[in-house]
Amino acid sequence: KNQVEQSPQSLIILEGKNCTLQCNYTVSPFSNLRWYKQDTGRGPVSLTIMTFSENTKSNGRYTATLDADTKQSSLHITASQLSDSASYICVVSPPLYSSASKIIFGSGTRLSIRP
Amino acid sequence: GAVVSQHPSWVICKSGTSVKIECRSLDFQATTMFWYRQFPKQSLMLMATSNEGSKATYEQGVEKDKFLINHASLTLSTLTVTSAHPEDSSFYICSARAGRLSTGRGTDTQYFGPGTRLTVL
Numbered sequence: 001k002n003q004v005e006q007s008p009q010s011l012i013i014l015e016g017k018n019c020t021l022q023c024n025y026t027v028s029p030f031s032n033l034r035w036y037k038q039d040t041g042r043g044p045v046s047l048t049i050m051t052f053s054e055n056t057k058s059n060g061r062y063t064a065t066l067d068a069d070t071k072q073s074s075l076h077i078t079a080s081q082l083s084d085s086a087s088y089i090c091v092v093s094p095p096l097y098s099s100a101s102k103i104i105f106g107s108g109t110r111l112s113i114r115p
Numbered sequence: 116g117a118v119v120s121q122h123p124s125w126v127i128c129k130s131g132t133s134v135k136i137e138c139r140s141l142d143f144q145a146t147t148m149f150w151y152r153q154f155p156k157q158s159l160m161l162m163a164t165s166n167e168g169s170k171a172t173y174e175q176g177v178e179k180d181k182f183l184i185n186h187a188s189l190t191l192s193t194l195t196v197t198s199a200h201p202e203d204s205s206f207y208i209c210s211a212r213a214g215r216l217s218t219g220r221g222t223d224t225q226y227f228g229p230g231t232r233l234t235v236l
Contacts, residue, residue, distance in 0.1 A: 036227075043121075043208050043227040044159070089158065103225065107158045 002027040004092050006106035014114050017080055021109045023073040023090030035064050035075045036089040038108070044089055047075070077111075085113045117143050119211045121228035128199055129236055136194045136231045138209030144189035145211035149225060150182070153206040165192055199235045207231045 004025045013019050025033070032051050036044035048057040048064040050073070056065045061078045077084055090106040118141040128134050138148055146167050151159040163179075165171035165186035173179045183195040192211075196203055210225040 041206070041230065041232065043119075043210075043229045045227070049224075102161060102164075105158045110156070 002092075002094070002104050004090055004104050004106040006088075006090050006109050008109060009107070010110040010112070012112045012114060013080055015080060015082055018076065018078050019080060019111065020077075021075045021088050021090075021111070023075070023106055025071050025073070025090070025092045025104070025106075027092040027094060027104055028071070029095055031093045031095045033064075033066055033073050034091045034093070035062070035073075036091060038087045038089060040086070047088075080113050082113050082115060085111060087111070117211070117213070117224075117226040119145075119209065119226045119228040121207075121209055121231050123231060124229065125232040125234075127234045127236065130200055131198055133195055133197045134199055134233060136196075136207055136209075136233075138192045138194070138211065138228050140190045140211040140213075140226070143211075143213045143226075145192075145213060146189060147212040148186055148192040149210045149212070150184060150192075150194050151208045151210070153208060153230075159208060162194075196233065199233070201235045204233055204235045207233060 007022045032049055034049045035047045037047050038044040047062050048059050050057050050066045052068055063076045066073045087108040087110050089108045091103050093103045120139045122137045126134055148165050150162045152162050153159050161174050162177045163171045163173045163184050165184045167186050167189050171184035181197055186192040208230040209228045212225050
């Protein structure tokens with residue numbers, strides 16, 4: 001069964017600190033892996049997207065890594081800001097040719113930044 | 116970038132009434148739109164997939180007669196919650212995908228709307 005698991009479920013850190021969120025998946029094969037940021041009461045916003053062959057992708061203070069061999073991805077946030085408080089969701093997409101074309105969502109990590 | 120809008124952003128209604136939520140792709144043609152429901156502190160749950168001009172495909176456990184989906188144009192899909200009850204209160208999010216996978220063209224990128232908060236009293 002295709003699954004995407006994220007850890008930790010929630011995380012609280014002080015403003016200015018770094019943190020790393022984890023995503024393990026069993027989707028195989030897959031087309032791409034995305035990290036989304038979802039503010040409370042808003043829709044998800046894409047942070048990074050990586051294909052099977054990519055190992056890392058950065059977007060400002062956000063850096064995502066991907067290890068296709070171990071089926072793990074991480075999202076590293078540098079110098080956290082209060083506005084980083086949100087849920088971060090890992091999403092894996094099967095290939096376009098796959099009959100199971102639905103994307104698979106992780107349950108998300110709720111990140112809280114404290115001043 | 117691709118923009119998806121939803122209207123209304125929030126709605127409060129009485130139990131037993133029907134509520135319509137609109138999802139629009141503003142700068143691209145969306146042959147496929149998805150409707151999700153999200154309860155507090157939970158991940159998005161796919162309710163149904165709709166392709167323009169055809170009937171929606173509902174996920175297991177989602178009542179098609181209660182959640183009516185219409186995708187009449189390439190830029191608009193609507194979700195109507197009929198005879199709403201308090202347990203239908205949730206955050207409803209749509210997403211839109213450009214292109215048509217059946218022809219081998221297009222992309223699996225989904226662009227999400229900002230969501231609609233439904234509260235049924």
